[in-house]
Amino acid sequence: MLTINQAIKLNGTCRVPGDKSISHRAVMLAGISEGTTEITGFLEGEDCLSTLRCFQQMGIQVVHRGDAMVITGRGTEGLLESQDILDAGNSGTTIRLMSGILSGQSFLSVITGDSSLRSRPMDRISVPLRQMGAVIDGREGGRKAPLVIRGGGLKAIDYAMPVASAQVKSAVLLAGLYAEGVTSVTEPRASRDHTERMLQAFGADVRSEGLVRSIRPSQLKGTRVEVPGDISSAAFLMVAAACLPGSRLTLEGVGLNPTRAGIITVLQQMGASIEILNQREAGGEPIGDIIIAGSTLKGIEIGEELVPSLIDEIPVIAVAAACAQGETRITGARELRVKETDRISAMAQELSRVGVQVETLEDGMVIQGPQRIQGGTVESHGDHRIAMAMAVAGLMAESPVHIQQPECMAVSFPGFEQTLKQLVVNR
Numbered sequence: 001m002l003t004i005n006q007a008i009k010l011n012g013t014c015r016v017p018g019d020k021s022i023s024h025r026a027v028m029l030a031g032i033s034e035g036t037t038e039i040t041g042f043l044e045g046e047d048c049l050s051t052l053r054c055f056q057q058m059g060i061q062v063v064h065r066g067d068a069m070v071i072t073g074r075g076t077e078g079l080l081e082s083q084d085i086l087d088a089g090n091s092g093t094t095i096r097l098m099s100g101i102l103s104g105q106s107f108l109s110v111i112t113g114d115s116s117l118r119s120r121p122m123d124r125i126s127v128p129l130r131q132m133g134a135v136i137d138g139r140e141g142g143r144k145a146p147l148v149i150r151g152g153g154l155k156a157i158d159y160a161m162p163v164a165s166a167q168v169k170s171a172v173l174l175a176g177l178y179a180e181g182v183t184s185v186t187e188p189r190a191s192r193d194h195t196e197r198m199l200q201a202f203g204a205d206v207r208s209e210g211l212v213r214s215i216r217p218s219q220l221k222g223t224r225v226e227v228p229g230d231i232s233s234a235a236f237l238m239v240a241a242a243c244l245p246g247s248r249l250t251l252e253g254v255g256l257n258p259t260r261a262g263i264i265t266v267l268q269q270m271g272a273s274i275e276i277l278n279q280r281e282a283g284g285e286p287i288g289d290i291i292i293a294g295s296t297l298k299g300i301e302i303g304e305e306l307v308p309s310l311i312d313e314i315p316v317i318a319v320a321a322a323c324a325q326g327e328t329r330i331t332g333a334r335e336l337r338v339k340e341t342d343r344i345s346a347m348a349q350e351l352s353r354v355g356v357q358v359e360t361l362e363d364g365m366v367i368q369g370p371q372r373i374q375g376g377t378v379e380s381h382g383d384h385r386i387a388m389a390m391a392v393a394g395l396m397a398e399s400p401v402h403i404q405q406p407e408c409m410a411v412s413f414p415g416f417e418q419t420l421k422q423l424v425v426n427r
């Protein structure tokens with residue numbers, strides 16, 4: 001159980017852990033490239049460690065040299081058949097992106113995960129990967145993990161994605177590395193583009209035009225990857241600082257990729273004061289320092305155009321909405337229902353336990369603010385984003401908020417509790 005007490009404000013400077021999406025991709029591309037890749041800033045969170053273990057099971061060598069993790073790749077064709085089931089743990093990114101790579105391998109793979117992951121939809125990747133020629137089976141005819149994949153002999157497809165999902169786009173592009181011809185994917189809206197940027201850095205022939213991404217079979221060459229701070233982790237601290245007048249927080253070296261940075265736009269529209277300093281590029285990704293000060297926020301509308309750029313931040317945005325003056329309406333976010341938990345109903349349920357009323361919509365939620373946040377005991381549902389969003393609610397609550405099953409925070413933000421302790425000024 002984690003207890004969070006009311007805070008007066010957040011003050012100080014810190015670095016959030018490495019970006020989860022980029023850390024996964026760095027291990028995967030390093031594993032299938034020629035030569036060595038040096039990764040700095042790798043997120044040692046549970047999800048990325050699942051990816052690392054899966055690749056080690058397929059013969060990838062990993063050593064630590066100073067601050068860096070050095071991976072010796074086996075080339076696109078060199079992975080070894082795993083002797084046992086691959087375990088993606090709690091990580092959708094691991095199972096979906098790896099399925100793309102495994103579809104290119106002529107050996108058999110079985111990949112599964114924890115009970116949350118086994119309940120999430122996998123047909124979104126098994127459908128296009130089968131069209132490319134992979135043989136995929138699994139529970140409910142391949143709609144749920146465990147998945148059984150026998151890959152090899154792929155051919156290119158042009159795939160129009162039914163949902164804006166970077167995981168689906170990435171799975172198809174990674175399989176495209178192994179497919180005869182030019183594989184292309186078209187998204188309904190732009191999702192995060194870390195895969196495209198990193199494939200390019202590893203030397204792949206990948207192109208973007210509007211919402212279409214295409215790739216040809218390519219050999220990858222190991223490189224250096226500097227992983228920026230994760231803006232999705234920064235978001236918890238940003239919301240806490242934005243809601244507590246008198247706060248002043250500096251977050252150094254955070255990834256600012258426009259396909260991920262919707263939280264900055266939203267907090268600015270809500271009236272938060274945000275400054276970005278030291279903007280630069282690291283490993284093909286824009287990064288910078290975020291300085292955020294507390295103020296009185298106001299409610300806003302968040303629609304489907306912005307949602308892909310802040311999908312994982314919506315639980316904590318709901319907390320900001322409860323503190324803001326007026327109505328916040330979030331729509332076009334049906335995808336929240338198929339994350340680690342159904343994040344629309346989980347947030348409504350847990351916020352109601354601390355006295356905050358949320359109207360749920362099929363594809364979002366409506367929150368009238370400001371509402372008093374009372375203390376109480378809440379459940380994480382085993383979902384890291386719910387646990388940390390409720391911790392932020394605790395900072396604004398009149399009496400302590402106790403969070404049950406807080407260990408899941410280590411999925412994306414190891415050290416979250418210590419980071420809060422370092423920044424929070426209590427009464």
Ligand SMILES: O=C(O)C1=C[C@@H](OP(=O)(O)O)[C@@H](O)[C@H](O)C1
Nearest residue numbers: 021093164165166167168311312
């Ligand atoms: O590609 C990625 O690294 C991710 C994509 C998003 O999922 P979807 O692709 O399902 O939208 C996001 O929610 C997840 O946390 C990470």
Ligand SMILES: C=C(OP(=O)(O)O)C(=O)O
Nearest residue numbers: 090091092093312339385
């Ligand atoms: C949805 C998330 O991750 P994944 O899909 O990789 O489990 C997340 O980190 O919020």
